[in-house]
Amino acid sequence: xxxxxxxxxxxxxxxxxxxxxxxxxxxxxxxxxxxxxxxxxxxxxxxxxxxxxxxxxxxxxxxxxxxxxxxxxxxxxxxxxxxxxxxxxxxxxxxxxxxxxxxxxxxxxxxxxxxxxxxxxxxxxxxxxxxxxxxxxxxxxxxxxxxxxxxxxxxxxxxxxxxxxxxxxxxxxxxxxxxxxxxxxxxxxxxxxxxxxxxxxxxxxxxxxxxxxxxxxxxxxxxxxxxxxxxxxxxxxxxxxxxxxxxxxxxxxxxxxxxxxxxxxxxxxxxxxxxxxxxxxxxxxxxxxxxxxxxxxxxxxxxxxxxxxxxxxxxxxxxxxxxxxxxxxxxxxxxxxxxxxxxxxxxxxxxxxxxxxxxxxxxxxxxxxxxxxxxxxxxxxxx
Amino acid sequence: xxxxxxxxxxxxxxxxxxxxxxxxxxxxxxxxxxxxxxxxxxxxxxxxxxxxxxxxxxxxxxxxxxxxxxxxxxxxxxxxxxxxxxxxxxxxxxxxxxxxxxxxxxxxxxxxxxxxxxxxxxxxxxxxxxxxxxxxxxxxxxxxxxxxxxxxxxxxxxxxxxxxxxxxxxxxxxxxxxxxxxxxxxxxxxxxxxxxxxxxxxxxxxxxxxxxxxxxxxxxxxxxxxxxxxxxxxxxxxxxxxxxxxxxxxxxxxxxxxxxxxxxxxxxxxxxxxxxxxxxxxxxxxxxxxxxxxxxxxxxxxxxxxxxxxxxxxxxxxxxxxxxxxxxxxxxxxxxxxxxxxxxxxxxxxxxxxxxxxxxxxxxxxxxxxxxxxxxxxxxxxx
Numbered sequence: 174x175x176x177x178x179x180x181x182x183x184x185x186x187x188x189x190x191x192x193x194x195x196x197x198x199x200x201x202x203x204x205x206x207x208x209x210x211x212x213x214x215x216x217x218x219x220x221x222x223x224x225x226x227x228x229x230x231x232x233x234x235x236x237x238x239x240x241x242x243x244x245x246x247x248x249x250x251x252x253x254x255x256x257x258x259x260x261x262x263x264x265x266x267x268x269x270x271x272x273x274x275x276x277x278x279x280x281x282x283x284x285x286x287x288x289x290x291x292x293x294x295x296x297x298x299x300x301x302x303x304x305x306x307x308x309x310x311x312x313x314x315x316x317x318x319x320x321x322x323x324x325x326x327x328x329x330x331x332x333x334x335x336x337x338x339x340x341x342x343x344x345x346x347x348x349x350x351x352x353x354x355x356x357x358x359x360x361x362x363x364x365x366x367x368x369x370x371x372x373x374x375x376x377x378x379x380x381x382x383x384x385x386x387x388x389x390x391x392x393x394x395x396x397x398x399x400x401x402x403x404x405x406x407x408x409x410x411x412x413x414x415x416x417x418x419x420x421x422x423x424x425x426x427x428x429x430x431x432x433x434x435x436x437x438x439x440x441x442x443x444x445x446x447x448x449x450x451x452x453x454x455x456x457x458x459x460x461x462x463x464x465x466x467x468x469x470x471x472x473x474x475x476x477x478x479x480x481x482x483x484x485x486x487x488x489x490x491x492x493x494x495x496x497x498x499x500x501x502x503x504x505x506x507x508x509x510x511x512x513x514x515x516x517x518x519x520x521x522x523x524x525x526x527x528x529x530x531x532x533x534x535x536x537x538x539x540x541x542x543x544x545x546x547x548x549x550x551x552x553x554x555x556x
Numbered sequence: 557x558x559x560x561x562x563x564x565x566x567x568x569x570x571x572x573x574x575x576x577x578x579x580x581x582x583x584x585x586x587x588x589x590x591x592x593x594x595x596x597x598x599x600x601x602x603x604x605x606x607x608x609x610x611x612x613x614x615x616x617x618x619x620x621x622x623x624x625x626x627x628x629x630x631x632x633x634x635x636x637x638x639x640x641x642x643x644x645x646x647x648x649x650x651x652x653x654x655x656x657x658x659x660x661x662x663x664x665x666x667x668x669x670x671x672x673x674x675x676x677x678x679x680x681x682x683x684x685x686x687x688x689x690x691x692x693x694x695x696x697x698x699x700x701x702x703x704x705x706x707x708x709x710x711x712x713x714x715x716x717x718x719x720x721x722x723x724x725x726x727x728x729x730x731x732x733x734x735x736x737x738x739x740x741x742x743x744x745x746x747x748x749x750x751x752x753x754x755x756x757x758x759x760x761x762x763x764x765x766x767x768x769x770x771x772x773x774x775x776x777x778x779x780x781x782x783x784x785x786x787x788x789x790x791x792x793x794x795x796x797x798x799x800x801x802x803x804x805x806x807x808x809x810x811x812x813x814x815x816x817x818x819x820x821x822x823x824x825x826x827x828x829x830x831x832x833x834x835x836x837x838x839x840x841x842x843x844x845x846x847x848x849x850x851x852x853x854x855x856x857x858x859x860x861x862x863x864x865x866x867x868x869x870x871x872x873x874x875x876x877x878x879x880x881x882x883x884x885x886x887x888x889x890x891x892x893x894x895x896x897x898x899x900x901x902x903x904x905x906x907x908x909x910x911x912x913x914x915x916x917x918x919x920x921x922x923x924x925x926x927x928x929x930x931x932x933x934x935x936x937x938x939x
Contacts, residue, residue, distance in 0.1 A: 186896075188936065189830075189837065189936060191934065192837070192897075193831075193833065203587060204586060204587015204588050204589060205588035205589070205590075206587060207588075207684070208834070210588050210593075210672060210682055211834050212834075213593060213597055214596055214682075214684050215603045215604075216600070217598070217599070217619075218597045220621065220625055220761070221598075223625065230759055230761075231614045231615050231759060232614050232615030232617075232619070233625075233759075233761060236600075238603065240828055240829050241828060244605075289590070289593060297832070299593055301590070301593065301594055301597050338828045339830065340828070340831065341830070345837075376614060376616075378603070378615055445722045446723070447576040448722055448723065448725075449591055449724070450575050450591055451591070451594050451595075452575035452576075454575070454723060512569075512570070514574075514575075549575070551574065553572060
């Protein structure tokens with residue numbers, strides 16, 4: 174199959190590259206492929222009606238697993254802390270649980286949320302808008318572990334290694350990501366080495382028995398099935414850091430790293446749906462609208478709603494601050510629905526002034542999308 | 557938009573039919589559409605590596621919700637039993653929990669599993685192969701409730717109504733399905749009115765607070781968010797019984813009802829995956845193969861594995877019977893992998909002699925598919 178090497182697809186010379194395609198964008202009229210569908214069937218988003226819960230119930234929080242959920246047995250798990258430290262550590266779970274525990278309510282979103290709406294569409298996990306969830310994560314602040322290990326004077330980054338193993342664009346790898354030392358050792362918010370989700374041990378798909386939680390950052394930073402932390406004196410250049418998860422326009426741009434979550438608001442779709450089109454149906458009269466809004470850069474300070482497909486916007490009422498600054502914030506308003514077809518939209522603005530676009534800028538990986546949500550609604554009289 | 561009525565898409569004359577398309581099959585080269593993707597992003601399958609668990613952990617069991625997950629508050633829920641009974645009942649949850657409880661391990665599969673592999677593809681929830689899961693369901697045998705209510709002499713079916721409300725092919729409806737009285741009142745296996753899943757209350761997406769569990773039947777029979785049971789003296793002709801969930805070749809065939817689960821075996825994909833193609837990678841040498849097999853018609857008695865894309869088949873070892881006759885059965889074998897590309901397959905045969913096809917018969921709804929699984933594998937030397 175490959176004239177350069179003489180290898181054939183079925184023969185003993187077959188190579189990883191033969192089954193591990195390069196990144197690409199879909200053609201102009203190319204529907205979602207079976208490869209994208211296989212990812213969509215494994216991973217899943219938040220059914221939008223579940224925005225009604227302050228904390229997402231188990232099984233409804235979005236999940237994105239790059240390779241396989243590893244077969245991890247909880248109680249014999251070891252976490253190492255090494256590299257540019259004075260005292261390398263090997264920590265078992267009882268030891269980790271003996272540190273002072275912190276519980277944080279954190280909204281997590283996949284960096285590729287919204288990718289499937291881009292034109293042209295980057296071919297990868299094809300999220301529409303639903304790759305989000307909020308959980309209460311319990312664990313040890315990472316800075317306590319770094320203090321215990323003694324950070325070397327020359328350390329600049331912390332590299333986090335997970336047990337999820339696979340191939341991506343020809344590169345065999347364990348999933349690994351880094352954080353700048355200032356983020357990893359920060360106290361407000363703390364980065365957590367988490368062993369609990371919503372008061373229970375982590376489910377297998379969320380990293381059992383240990384994962385990183387990095388409040389305000391997109392999901393790729395929250396390394397699951399965490400087994401090693403390595404401080405380095407040079408920036409990490411592994412696949413997930415310098416190849417994937419970059420904002421770039423062309424394949425050979427160095428690009429900018431994907432980091433914090435752009436602001437977004439979503440609505441609990443009102444009324445009830447059509448099975449296939451997911452168009453919503455409501456009856457004439459007042460329709461309560463509600464949802465959630467979040468940002469990884471600062472608290473959401475404003476949510477606006479449009480009931481005329483973005484031509485005009487009105488202010489929604491924000492729930493009062495409750496101290497969970499790294500979790501989504503509830504908003505509400507009401508709409509006087511009249512017969513016919515409508516498009517509802519919502520957009521958030523955060524304390525830094527960041528807001529959501531009505532036309533989505535494009536990047537080759539399909540990251541950091543936060544286009545305003547459009548919810549088509551049909552208002553019809555009672556049967 | 558509709559010349560016959562003068563209604564326009566945006567105007568006050570818009571109708572349910574405008575947003576609720578009829579059933580259809582995809583064109584020959586038609587990729588997966590955004591409507592199908594929206595269903596795939598909401599609903600999700602079992603990541604196949606989770607076949608390793610006897611009982612599927614929460615959040616990994618497949619979920620298919622026709623409309624929305626209703627906002628159900630557990631403790632004030634009421635279940636009515638009425639129609640052709642001598643003593644209509646209204647049962648609250650404490651009363652239901654006061655009946656003798658039964659826990660059954662049951663494998664559930666969506667009737668549309670495999671639909672996205674059909675050619676032409678019926679346009680609906682686009683499952684590949686992963687719409688399955690096994691749970692331990694706890695509840696009251698339905699026959700105890702029917703005994704309490706006193707089944708009328710003329711009753712022939714029990715109709716089950718759930719709180720999931722929506723539109724499908726122009727028909728506004730609560731999700732409703734029926735069972736023949738002999739199945740509903742059976743004792744071996746019992747049909748359960750279940751309030752527990754894996755030792756906890758039902759999660760919202762699995763029917764909180766009550767659902768039906770019908771061992772051996774495809775998922776459409778296990779009505780979630782159950783709130784009424786009505787015995788009838790004529791067969792139920794509601795949408796989900798006589799329009800959807802029929803085996804038919806043409807849109808106007810009356811068709812045959814979809815009932816029990818066809819036999820199927822699935823494999824834990826060996827080795828590790830490529831992110832995008834999901835092709836598996838293994839190293840040369842012995843590779844353990846394992847998985848699960850099930851059937852709604854009788855116990856699985858034979859599992860065969862092929863490592864040469866179906867040209868030859870060898871017997872796998874079945875786990876000894878453990879009494880869970882309505883749950884999947886574990887199988888194992890080993891494969892001596894040599895370098896190159898391979899296709900692994902597995903097929904189950906049950907006690908009634910039903911087995912799995914290597915070419916899938918087609919039906920318009922895409923139901924009851926049980927084509928043998930094909931797992932592409934690349935065997936390469938260690939790096």
